Amino acid sequence: MSSSDFVRRLPSSGRSLRVERSWVRRMHIDVPLLILLLLLTVYGMVVLYSASESSRDVLLRQGIYFVIAYLMMFVTAQFDLRFFERVAPWLYCGGILLLVLVLFYGTGAKGAQRWLSVPGMPRFQPAEIMKLLVPMTVAWFLARRVFPPRFKYVLAAAVLLLLPAGLIAVQPDLGTSLLIAASGILVLFFAGLPWVYTAVALGLATLSFYPAWLFLLHDYQKQRILTLLNPESDKLGAGWNIIQSKTAIGSGGWQGKGWLQGTQSHLDFLPESQTDFIIAVLAEEFGLLGVLLLMMLYMAIIARCVVICLNAQHSYGRLLAGSITVTFFVYIFVNMGMVSGLLPVVGVPLPLVSQGGTALVTLMAGFGVLMAISTEEKKITGH
């Protein structure tokens, strides 16, 4: 890579018109997106404070993660989009290597190896990093082809996304694996993949479910799906989590029981209340109004991202922005769907609200990419 990639040229025209905005522009910050993200961060911290039994430690740690994540976003936003395009395949290869390392040296709990500890660094989940790298790489691959991509390229892209998805699935972490596959497929979709392909892919996926059930899925995974279908079958066992989370949500009503007043969460009935099931805490304490507020913030962020995507000048930028945006939504949908009993329980945190470091940093890096795309528009119009 050449050094010119790291150097951003100043916009050549209109510099006299928008002096003040240009300061933000130069920092490559998308103001509406930043404001929405900050609002969501504050809202999330309020909920987390309650979910963690008013633990200042948890709040402080999450605050530090947020600072790191926001820094990550600002740093990412500084890079030229072409730089991402160029380094994507290399980073991808590195990510695959880490995933292979996890299989051999990973640590974790409950029979799954998901974490990697590198001396001198906080331990992290390589799968989380792949959430961003897969769409970047697939976008890199497809952006240099004619749209819609020809069949052989579609197949090649499928290999690119299935390789990490497969590695993550055997950790085993089926939820993350499916989400990463989805983020890659979304790039294909935005690249103009014909509907026929999509339909065929969906059909194949459905058909493959039966053999997967027989041969691939672990018992606990099957149990989760069965539990979804009938949580009452095992009230104190597998169905416990989902019954308790639905009870928490349902008992919130319109206005909720009030901040720090949720009985389900504070009396330990609700499992994983700080991480995957935190939406139940929010729903119990702030009611449907709280859920609607959260949903509005999320949709506003997504709407802003869609605008960025539509304004992107390069096909690479558009593919990447679209994929990141929709993946963000998929996280929201899967998490809120699983906690409310619509979807099987998979380990997906609620973006920007659930406690956790790696996912947050990856997510904010994604928003950094979006900001990079958003602010690049100026440079291109300046040509």
Added chain:
Amino acid sequence: MLIALLVMALLASLLVYRYFNLQIMQYENYRVQSDRNRVHLQSIGPTRGLIFDRNGVLLADNRPSYTLTVVKERVGDIDAGLALLQELLQVEAAEIEKLRQVLGAGRPFEQIPLKFRLSPEDIAILAVNRYRMPGFEVKAELARYYPQGEYFAHAVGYVGRINEAELKALDVLDYAGTHVIGKTGIERYYEDLLHGTVGYENVETNARGRVLRVLDRTDPLPGRDLILNIDARIQQVAHDALQGERGSVVALDPRDGAVIAFVSTPGFDPNLFVGGISGKDYRMLNESPDLPLYNRATMGQYPPGSTIKPIVGLAGLEYGVVTPSTVISDPGYYRLPNDRRNYRDWKRGGHGGRIDIHIALEQSCDVYYYDLAYKLGVDQIHEFGDLFGLGKRSGIDLPVERPGLLPSREWKRANRNEPWYPGETLNIGIGQGYMLTTPLQLAVSTAAIANRGRVLQPRILKSVSGEVPGQPLATQFEIKNPVNWDIIAGAMEAVVHGARGTAKGISRDLQYRIAGKTGTAQVIGIAQDEEYDSELIDKRNRDHALFIAYAPAENPQIAIAVIVENGEHGSSTAAPIARTVMDAYLLDIFPPPPEPEKEAEPETETAATSSGALEATARAQEAALVE
């Protein structure tokens, strides 16, 4: 991208609808479920009423005690939990098996007690291992304690864990939160008064069942305190006077039927039963040949022997079969017409040539009573004995009582399908043969003699929380010639105070007058040509010693019946016990506590140490509570 936006908006709407559905449409359902999750209705067992003697001496107390309880629904694996318990507290395997049955019978989400009276060590072990034992909890509660130990084992009785049969019979709601119930004695008879009324509280619990706070509470109503007629001091004197022999002493106040002492020996430590008796202890008590669990005072049916003679004598006068001046000659035996069989007098050679009813009673002349009984016939003896409460339950306030047996022709026909033989009547005349009485019946009939025909229903309970419960039942019967009472009473006084009275041995230094009657009841039949020789007879087959009495003779305040199993002679074994009790009651003269060398000693000693140890544990636990 716009398509994607559209799809996302649709999916977001789906989510919103889902939350709307849960939070608004199904709100009521989930709100109830969340409340049911966190709020539990807990019943609070009432404090059991205390039991005092007539002077306010505590007979049944409630003491703080630590109990290990379990809610089986909250224990993941009950077998593993019990195995851990066995390992931690070194519980016998058989006990664990019993606990498993107890657990099976419990109500859902009930705190079931597993082990009572935990030692401080047990509590420490359980506290350390608490994290391994979800659902198990150490609860501080009150447990019954009997400070008098053995003395009131049969009168007050004891409480024990509610068994399945009792659970079916009682009001389950009323006993929610209570794990013990009166099993015997006063504890059982007045269970309704002692139990109290259950209270409730709504508690907020977390997912592991730990109670976090009490939301609201309805206090339980404690049981009523009972005050008994029994005088604990007299009870102790009577118990100690039996000196560890098998026997019974029942003392009544002839004026109102109040039970002054109610003793059956050997006793046992009722505290053993409170938390569920160990198999070893129970076997020891149940298989002892001395039958310590057997309440001899109401359940023991003995031939009354010569103690029946005052009633038979009165019957003779009443029915006109004899007069005060009727005399017979006693050659030492009696023969029925056309019968070659000799009915022997207890005294070889007889009592002499001119025996009237006074001498016959004073010296307990069997031949006079053979003759009298023969003239009366069994049915008149039955009719008259029935007036004194013989052959039927006295109606004392205790859960079980045997009726004894006052035979008649009709009875024999119905039960044995045999005619009555005249010789059998003779045996009835001296209180042998088919006739059986309980010590309590003897006390009641003695009080009736003292009262000149007023038969009282004996009462152990004096008052309930200060209220006196109604008048005891009493029936008065009249005889044709009241002077006959004086004749019998005079003769009974002569038994103690007469020069040749059978109980004259107890009259030494006596400061009041006693009217009494000795009795010696045969346990095995003696053949015609045999002599009773106690040396040759196994101890268990020796005669029972009996004594009935009331005092002071002119103004009776106490009526007493004493029986010493295989004590041989009413005069030398039973009568002194009666005097000791009467001295204590009437004159406040208390004998020195039993000497350590005496036979009775080891038993009382062990009882004392075990209750002392209990006290020490209870105190240690109280101290732990304070800390």
